[in-house]
Amino acid sequence: MYVEDTIAAISTPVGEGGVGIIRVSGPDSSAIARRIVRRSTDGDFESHRFYYGSVVDPATGLDIDEAMAVLMKAPRSYTREDVLEIQCHGGYLVTRRVLDAVLRCGARLAEPGEFTRRAFLNGRIDLVQAEAIIDVIRSKTDAALSLAQHQREGRLSGRIGAIQGDLRHALALVEAYIDFPEDEVDRASFAEIDSRSRGAFAAIEELLAGFDEGRVLREGVSVVIAGKPNVGKSSLLNTLLQEKRAIVTSVPGTTRDIIEEVVNVRGLPLRILDTAGVRDSEDLVEREGVRLTLERIPQADLVLVVLDGSRPLDADDRTIFEAVAGRRSIVVVNKSDLPRAFDRFPQALERAAVEISAATGAGIPELRELIFDTFIHGRAIDSREYVALSQARHRDALAAARERIAAFLANLSRGENLEILAVDLKDALHAVGEVTGETTPDDILDLIFQRFCVGK
Missing domain, CATH: 3.40.50.300 (P-loop containing nucleotide triphosphate hydrolases)
Structure with missing residues (x-):
C-alpha cells in the first residue's frame, strides 16, 4: 500500500568516494531542506536549483559537512513527489550522519526500491521501465546495457501498448453488440474484430520469438x-x-x-x-x-x-x-x-x-x-530499433495472453456467444496488463522492487 510519507536513503555505494548523495522523497522534503541546509540566502528553495551551504545537526545546530543541495518539486522529479538530494563528501561516516539528520527531521528510512516503486505508483514509469532500471544498473556488457536502456526509454512498453490498443478496440466492438443485442454483427465489424485480434496475436508472437535472445x-x-x-x-x-x-x-x-x-x-x-x-x-x-x-x-x-x-x-x-x-x-x-x-x-x-x-x-x-x-540469430542487437523481452515474467504473461487470444479467435470463427468472446479478450488484456503493472498482484510487485538497492 502506498503511504504518502517522506522517505530517505543514501543513494551512493557504501565506502569512500568523491561524493555521497542522500536522497529524500515526500511531502516534507522542502521543510527538511530548510531545517538542515544552512545557506547564505534565506527563503524557500527554488525548484531544480543547486545551493551551496552546510548540512547542520537539527538538534545541536553544529555543522556536519559542507554540501550542495537541490530540491526538485513535484511532479518534475524521479518519484513525481518533492525530492531533495544532498551531495556531501563521500565517506561512510559523513553520509551516515547526514542521513541521521534527515531522519531526525521526520523522514523514515526507505525500503529497497521504494523510490522507483513510488515513480511507478505515481505513473511516471510503468513496471517494464521500473524493471529495466535495475537491469541498467546490473548490465555487464554494452549490448545488455543497450537493451536495458531501450526498455527504460519505453520502447518495449510501446509495443505492449499497441497490443493493448488492438485488444481494447476489438473488445469495444464486441461489447457494443452485447449492449445492443438487436443489432447483428455486420461484416465490416467482424473483419475489424478479427483483424485487431490477429494483429495483437502476431505482435505477441514476435516478442515471444525474441525472448531467448533478450534473456541471454x-x-x-x-x-x-x-x-x-x-x-x-x-x-x-x-x-x-x-x-x-x-x-x-x-x-x-x-x-x-x-x-x-x-x-x-x-x-x-x-x-x-x-x-x-x-x-x-x-x-x-x-x-x-x-x-x-x-x-x-x-x-x-x-x-x-x-x-x-x-x-x-x-x-x-x-x-x-x-x-x-x-x-x-x-x-x-x-x-x-x-x-x-x-x-x-x-x-x-x-x-x-x-x-x-x-x-x-x-x-x-x-x-x-x-x-x-x-x-543471436542475425539480429542487429546494437540497433536503436532493437526491442526484446528479457524477463521470464514478461514471457509468461504474454504467453498466457497469446493462449487467450487463440481461444478468442477459435470461438469467433465458430460464432460463439458474444459474452464468451468478451471474456476471452478481457482475460488477454489482464495478462498483458501484468507486464506493464496495470494488473500485477502486490506480492509480485514486492518481489520485483526488493531486488533494488535501498537508495533506488
Whole structure:
C-alpha cells in the first residue's frame, strides 16, 4: 500500500568516494531542506536549483559537512513527489550522519526500491521501465546495457501498448453488440474484430520469438569447456580472456577444479567454466574433478568440446561425445598449427565445428562468431530499433495472453456467444496488463522492487 510519507536513503555505494548523495522523497522534503541546509540566502528553495551551504545537526545546530543541495518539486522529479538530494563528501561516516539528520527531521528510512516503486505508483514509469532500471544498473556488457536502456526509454512498453490498443478496440466492438443485442454483427465489424485480434496475436508472437535472445543478453550464458586432459582447454580459456587465468602445463590433469570467468563476445556475456580433463583415473581428487565436469555439462547453455587435432580420437573423447549428445555444443579442434591426426568425428557434432590454435590465436575470431551466432540469430542487437523481452515474467504473461487470444479467435470463427468472446479478450488484456503493472498482484510487485538497492 502506498503511504504518502517522506522517505530517505543514501543513494551512493557504501565506502569512500568523491561524493555521497542522500536522497529524500515526500511531502516534507522542502521543510527538511530548510531545517538542515544552512545557506547564505534565506527563503524557500527554488525548484531544480543547486545551493551551496552546510548540512547542520537539527538538534545541536553544529555543522556536519559542507554540501550542495537541490530540491526538485513535484511532479518534475524521479518519484513525481518533492525530492531533495544532498551531495556531501563521500565517506561512510559523513553520509551516515547526514542521513541521521534527515531522519531526525521526520523522514523514515526507505525500503529497497521504494523510490522507483513510488515513480511507478505515481505513473511516471510503468513496471517494464521500473524493471529495466535495475537491469541498467546490473548490465555487464554494452549490448545488455543497450537493451536495458531501450526498455527504460519505453520502447518495449510501446509495443505492449499497441497490443493493448488492438485488444481494447476489438473488445469495444464486441461489447457494443452485447449492449445492443438487436443489432447483428455486420461484416465490416467482424473483419475489424478479427483483424485487431490477429494483429495483437502476431505482435505477441514476435516478442515471444525474441525472448531467448533478450534473456541471454540480460543474464549471459553458461559455457563449459570440456575435453580430455591436455587438449588445450585452459589455453583456450586464457586466449578468450586475453590473459593468463588458468595454469597451463604439459602435465595431463593440471586443472582439477572448475575455473569460472566472464568473457564479453560482441556484447554477449559468457560465463565460461574451464573444467577438469575427462579420463579414467585412480587419483581420487582428479576423479572428483571429472565427476564435476560431467555434472556441469547438462546444466550449461553451451559446451565447447575441445579436441587435440594432433592426436587420434580415443575412448576419453568418445565419453565427452556421449555426454554432449543432444545438447547445444561446438567442437573446437585445437592445435591447428600441427599435422591433423584424424579426419572425422560424430556426424551429429559436425554442424558446429571450428579449427583453432590456442597457441597462435588462429581461428579464435571464427570461434567467437560461432558462439555469438549460436544465441543471436542475425539480429542487429546494437540497433536503436532493437526491442526484446528479457524477463521470464514478461514471457509468461504474454504467453498466457497469446493462449487467450487463440481461444478468442477459435470461438469467433465458430460464432460463439458474444459474452464468451468478451471474456476471452478481457482475460488477454489482464495478462498483458501484468507486464506493464496495470494488473500485477502486490506480492509480485514486492518481489520485483526488493531486488533494488535501498537508495533506488
